């Protein structure tokens with residue numbers, strides 16, 4: 001009969017002299033193999049979940065302009081940028097087992113998407129599922145679930161958006177304020193925080209503006225854990241972007 005023990009002694013017989021095996025017992029090798037299989041299937045499950053969300057949203061989670069954004073290619077020319085970069089790096093480094101959300105708020109073109117994409121790219125490389133979506137895309141997909149031909153329900157879409165490891169909602173405050181938008185963002189943030197999943201928000205609004213738009217309930221949930229609020233209050237970088245720098 002094939003047991004881990006006799007498979008292991010066969011392997012040992014084949015092993016050249018001087019090679020020190022990582023395991024000395026058959027059960028340890030078997031346990032390691034099972035653990036690797038479990039990790040792989042969890043990674044495939046996460047990848048599938050992220051790809052499904054990206055398909056539904058009609059584009060990849062990170063836009064083309066931001067695909068190569070990293071912490072290393074964010075240029076620091078002021079103390080504010082240095083702090084923002086350090087906080088974004090810290091957020092990514094401490095993401096594992098953290099429930100902390102983040103808000104990047106401030107002027108256009110200052111690098112909110114750049115640093116959110118850098119966090120996203122870093123997490124994707126570590127096997128996490130990440131989706132960056134604008135409020136406009138979110139709402140049009142939500143409204144799409146009402147059409148007769150859609151197989152996706154509003155409930156299912158909210159469930160799926162609540163399941164990715166990191167969801168970043170961009171352009172908060174760009175739309176004309178609508179009650180439906182507020183209800184949907186509330187539901188997503190509520191579900192994500194109660195299942196210990198953090199949410200990122202990018203906005204040109206300040207603290208008061210975001211509180212007024214989304215309400216205390218949502219903003220209070222955004223403060224769970226060691227959450228971050230980073231203010232981007234320097235000049236836009238957009239006039240320096242050529243499109244081929246990274």
Ligand SMILES: Nc1ncnc2c1ncn2[C@@H]1O[C@H](COP(=O)(O)OP(=O)(O)OP(=O)(O)O)[C@@H](O)[C@H]1O
Nearest residue numbers: 073074075107108109110111112113114237238241
């Ligand atoms: N400090 C920086 N170093 C390098 N590139 C930067 C920096 N700041 C911004 N950029 C680049 O400038 C462009 C605009 O930045 P980004 O999209 O991150 O702005 P934003 O703050 O999200 O703006 P908006 O509020 O208008 O959406 C991007 O291509 C980004 O990579």
